[in-house]
Amino acid sequence: MSDLEASRAQLSQSPFAQTGYVYVEFQNGKNVGGTFCIVGRNDILSASHVFLDEQGLPPKAAYFYLAADYNSVTNRLEYFPNPIYTYTASTGSLLNFSEIHKDSDNSTLTISETKYDVALIGLNSAIGDRYGYLQIDPFAKPDNCLSIGYPAGSTGMMYRYVNATEYTKSFYELLFNSTAPTSFSAPSALHPGDSGGPLLSGNSVIGVASSDNSSASYWAGFCFTFSKIATEIARNDSLIGGAGADYTYQYQSLNSDESSSVTTFDVKELLRLGAGNDRVDSSSADDTVYGGTGNDTIDGGAGRDVLYGEDGDDAFSYFSLDEERSILGGLIVGNTLSDFIDGGFGRDTLRLGFSQASISRSLSWARMKSVEAIVLGTTPTSDWSIELNSDAFGSGVREIDLSADSDSAGIDTVNLSQANDPKAEFTITGSAGVDRIVVGAGIYNIKGGWGLDTVNLSGLKAAKFSYDSLSGYVVIDNPLGGLVRAKDVEFLQFDNGVLAVRDLVIVGYTFLNDKLIGGDESQVLRGLAGNDTLIGYGGNDTLDGGVGNDSMVGGLGDDAYYVDSTGDKVVESANQGTDTVVSDISLSLAKVANVENWVGTGAADISATGNTLGNALTGNAGANTIDGSLGNDTLAGGAGADRFAFSSKLGATNIDTITDFVSGVDKIQLSKSVFSKFKAGSVAEANFVSGAKALDSNDYLIFNGSQLLYDADGSGKGAAVVVANIVGTLVASDLVVA
Incomplete structure (x- = not known):
């Protein structure tokens, strides 16, 4: 992109006194440039100042120039031909921005006095072994400076004049020295994300966004004209609010008519996102986030948050459940508090995470609207269960994705028995770690995972069942007029009724007399107790009537019949595959026409007799x-x-x-x-x-x-x-x- 320029006019709209220019040379041959500016003393902005190319490689070099009130890069470089700092791959870590505070009488560094802000580039690592200086623009030097970010380690920074006798026109310098001032108190670490940096668009360095809350009338201090920054704000954004009372503004036009607003809420932070696919990782404060248009990802963090997805397919995240709190609308709150989520238009997703073992949570949608999907974002460390109440289904939830749970230990449960919408289509994607899914009468689309899942549909009562040969799902007509479809589920359990299944499904009923009907593909039918009827039709079926005198019909394919009672009946037609009876009792294939094989199980002394076939x-x-x-x-x-x-x-x-x-x-x-x-x-x-x-x-x-x-x-x-x-x-x- 073209170089973005600073001007005196725009600086009058910002609380800042300094701007600068940065030029980056990437290893892939692309060279890009743009402006940066000072950061407000209350800001903790994103880590977007980490310069990486499309392959994630750092640049060969990054050159930083300070300049004030010049309308072109040419003029900047003419007046300041030498960079104030040069980063190369051999000089160490990438760069951060921070601020320092220094009285004009060169007194000891403090953090109590403030009047103006200045630009400062700070290293990301300890600087005890680094020497050199950074120059501050003499044409717009400050009276005072404030430091809000410090390099890591025991060493620090000192600030002095180049020539005290030429104060009004001399350069200010910041020395990297092995001895820190005694009153300089540095935190334990300063790393990307701890202070503001340039905004990037791909490989283009486009500037630094900042704000200052000393006056609510200040707008975001973008160090180039607003008409140009509006173009970048409409792109996909990554914003981290951090601690403190932050105000993020909404830029959604591509011309000079900017849109910004501050809405009064009883909250610590307000974030308004414009167009584009945005991401917000909020702090532990009480936040209000408006997603705007686009497919946004919003993580409210801890605190009492109000999140509006607005237009687009939005995702809401939370990853820190604990034992003392419950989920209300998908985000963590105190026992007497509540968050509010409004997904708006589009297919919106609530993303859950668990940090504690043996967690059981009830998700209430009383304070949630228009969230269509729930996604398990992390693998829980132990047993967990999620129960959705009736409000969830009335509010549009139609999908749960549990595929992230790869931990097969413990018993994990999703309870949807309170579903109350008989016309709702609901999809559950399971995994190896999800064991039980309990479904109510208002759900009719179940897609299981590839683990040892159990789907309990006993709430459906007696019903008429069939299979859908087009979709490849199990289809169950329940009494309320909905359907249940099951694919790749290893175990299904129902009340007394007739069921049709397909797609490698093990189906079990209760202890009543059941009828299970298979489809054209392979399936496993288990009748549990009762005198059951199992019909496999096509495919290589496994039929197990369980306890009771059961009737099993395999149909086409190589079928396996499990016989545990002399009252069990196996029906197999000629020329319909190579079939096997598996039993733990004595058996004569002479009574089981057209079955070729027998396999004994258990350790009892039993006998078997073949028939006229080659057994x-x-x-x-x-x-x-x-x-x-x-x-x-x-x-x-x-x-x-x-x-x-x-x-x-x-x-x-x-x-x-x-x-x-x-x-x-x-x-x-x-x-x-x-x-x-x-x-x-x-x-x-x-x-x-x-x-x-x-x-x-x-x-x-x-x-x-x-x-x-x-x-x-x-x-x-x-x-x-x-x-x-x-x-x-x-x-x-x-x-x-x-």
Whole structure:
């Protein structure tokens, strides 16, 4: 941008006596310049004086010149060709602005006397090892000076004349010295943000904004014409009010007709923002903030604040809950006090933070208007809960974003059971750290996170449920005419009713008789107690009726059925995927047509029998009896002393494979109706041979190292028939006949 200039006319509108010019050379090759000015002695302004380029890199150099009442940079540099201070990357920290106070008789520094302000550039670090001087303009030298900011460390600054005999036209100098005046009291640190600095627009240094409350008639002291600063004020701003009674003015026109106002409130600070996307980080005082147009971010800080978002999509922040206070309208207040937030037009957001463990807060919207969303801004350190009362929903809250909570420890809860608007669409975005969401009858759009979330919709009562194939959400028609949609939620709980779900949702009802209906995608349906009906339709579904005699229909896809009662019924059609029954009780797949696999759970001694399909039967930790029945089956006993039974007619289409046989522990049980050469009992050594074939007429069982064969005539002309493929070793004592 072009250089911004100071003039005597504008200085008459400001309480300041000095202006200056700064020229910055950035590492990316851009060189920019602008004006700076003195800061008012009551000001603590933003840290915008930190010169950084788009990549966040500091400049190669920054040159500071003092000048007064000149209308062009050329004239300034002609009269003052040498900078008063030069910053380079090798000289140390970036620069701050501050003030000093000094009587004209060169007496010891104090902070009690004041008449005029002067410009001073102060270093951001201890200056004991720095030497040099800063020059004050001799054409507009002050009678008195006031210091409000001091460099850090034990060393300080001294102020003297260059030549006391030429007082009226000599330069004032500020020496950097290793010895501080004894009466100079420096705070522990001075860092960016502790004093005023240049305003920046991108890489352009455009000046310093300041004010002086010694007279309420003074306007903000921008050190260039107001018509030019108005252009910059309309941009995206960052303002920090700090402590003290501050007044920030509103500039919202791009011409010479500036708008400024001071409204009388019983508050410590008043901030009026103009156009643009502004940010306000207020102090601990009682603040009043008007956002103006644009998408503003307003942090009221502590105190009794009144915040107006006005137009635009605004965000309100607070990050310091404690045990002694409650949230009213999203900001912290004392027990008997209250803040007020008016979001105005647009989609406005209340941003919450927690600093204490095990916090439970009720959010009241009695003093809040037009705030549409709540965002959890920080990860709480422990358990927390938020409960919105009915005022919140009547005031427009429609969204809660909890995705910032990444702490999976503890139980975190959002309670929305007081919702009273049956037509309101409400979206909740969960996370790994949010455990419970309790919803009332007036909410119909729920979007869960990717953690172990629980959504309790028991307030919906009995209702008609279906799924929305277009949106991909669970859709529940509740009695009041609203809808509930759930996506990426791991657990849903309802009262007695019928529910349709989709999108990998685990759904649970109460202990009543429920009906859960799935969609075309994969879902997990859990009925809890009661005699439930679970219908999966498409997708790879998991159906668990829970306690009770449940009916489960998987439909298309590779489905899993959890069976815990002999009264449970599994219905599966042919050619609809590879399906599995998971049970902790004995089960026969002969009673479960079209289901291919069985998996035992628990440690009880249970049994399983296959059907005519090629089954995969896997035992549990107990002593199982597994019979593949017909078909080429795969059998695994798991832990425990297991028995593998063979009771069906032998043949090429009925050869089972045992994958984990342990000789001396497991047994192979042969049915005497099939293996007719044997009587019930153990198999004698004379009837068993390890080798390629039978060696004599009574070698009925042959183990060739990988297969068990049965030869009814031993070494006779009849051919041996394969009984099973066996992974492991086998001896005669491993076989029994029953």
